[in-house]
Amino acid sequence: MAQVALITGASSGLGEQFAHRFARDGHDVILVARNEARLNALAERLRISKVRTFTLPFDLADPTTPEKLFAAVKALGLEVDFLVNNAGFGSNGPFLELDVKREVEMVQVNCTAILELCHRFVVPMKARGRGRVLNIASTAGFQPGPYMATYYATKAFVLSFSEALSHELAGTGVTVTASCPGATSTEFAKVAGNDTSRLFQRPGVAKAEDVVHDAYEAMMQGEALTVHGWLNYLAFQSLRFSPRAVARSIAASLNKPPGA
Numbered sequence: 001m002a003q004v005a006l007i008t009g010a011s012s013g014l015g016e017q018f019a020h021r022f023a024r025d026g027h028d029v030i031l032v033a034r035n036e037a038r039l040n041a042l043a044e045r046l047r048i049s050k051v052r053t054f055t056l057p058f059d060l061a062d063p064t065t066p067e068k069l070f071a072a073v074k075a076l077g078l079e080v081d082f083l084v085n086n087a088g089f090g091s092n093g094p095f096l097e098l099d100v101k102r103e104v105e106m107v108q109v110n111c112t113a114i115l116e117l118c119h120r121f122v123v124p125m126k127a128r129g130r131g132r133v134l135n136i137a138s139t140a141g142f143q144p145g146p147y148m149a150t151y152y153a154t155k156a157f158v159l160s161f162s163e164a165l166s167h168e169l170a171g172t173g174v175t176v177t178a179s180c181p182g183a184t185s186t187e188f189a190k191v192a193g194n195d196t197s198r199l200f201q202r203p204g205v206a207k208a209e210d211v212v213h214d215a216y217e218a219m220m221q222g223e224a225l226t227v228h229g230w231l232n233y234l235a236f237q238s239l240r241f242s243p244r245a246v247a248r249s250i251a252a253s254l255n256k257p258p259g260a
């Protein structure tokens with residue numbers, strides 16, 4: 001029987017590519033995001049793979065969503081074998097000038113929803129003795145990020161939480177992988193309002209397909225952590241020895257909006 005992957009943030013970017021990859025490998029997919037029309041269009045495109053597709057339009061900024069999503073999956077009679085916590089967004093600008101409501105929503109979507117979905121879906125995975133979780137963190141999780149302060153902090157949370165959970169679950173048959181992409185060509189930068197920043201204007205912005213390939217393989221191998229791209233990996237390693245003030249300044253120069 002086909003295994004089932006639940007992918008949040010499946011309506012665009014990395015999530016859409018994850019859906020294609022799971023379907024290509026013969027796994028049924030549950031597609032979650034707010035934009036129902038986009039989810040349905042993706043489900044239609046996936047028909048060629050002959051897997052079952054389920055679209056569940058939910059807003060993960062709503063604190064009641066993880067519980068409702070778990071119940072909706074149960075009502076469909078499905079058990080989740082792969083949980084991909086991919087939905088997320090950022091914002092760009094001096095923290096005090098940003099809309100605080102949206103910053104709080106970001107913590108809900110990028111952190112709290114992941115925490116709760118991991119708890120709800122991993123309990124049954126552990127009872128069955130198998131399952132794989134893939135949480136999309138970011139290279140932003142390695143250091144503080146002035147002008148994207150909340151976003152960088154949310155990704156530090158995802159990274160720390162995922163690694164800790166991966167350790168706790170060793171030997172249970174359930175693995176947890178944190179994927180750390182660097183700047184990648186999706187709708188992320190436009191949504192965050194930093195598509196003109198140095199971070200996204202420099203050469204080397206990754207393709208979504210490549211990031212997804214790396215993350216998918218790492219999850220299937222049960223690796224705790226994967227950093228996409230050798231330059232990002234080098235930055236990851238060098239940050240362990242760099243003074244925090246230097247790391248902060250470099251991140252600030254990459255994120256600083258014009259006039260800030």
Ligand SMILES: NC(=O)c1ccc[n+]([C@@H]2O[C@H](COP(=O)([O-])OP(=O)(O)OC[C@H]3O[C@@H](n4cnc5c(N)ncnc54)[C@H](OP(=O)(O)O)[C@@H]3O)[C@@H](O)[C@H]2O)c1
Pocket residue numbers: 008009010011012013014015032033034035036038058059060061062086087088089090109136137138139180181182183184185186187188189191
């Ligand atoms: N692109 C990069 O440079 C980059 C680098 C490192 C990490 N990442 C991470 O990669 C993940 C995927 O982002 P992406 O690059 O693929 O960006 P994207 O193209 O903007 O996709 C983001 C996805 O998250 C969903 N989403 C956003 N808010 C949501 C909400 N309140 N409820 C439910 N779904 C929500 C969006 O769907 P709806 O709008 O339909 O709800 C969309 O499907 C994110 O966690 C991001 O932080 C991205």
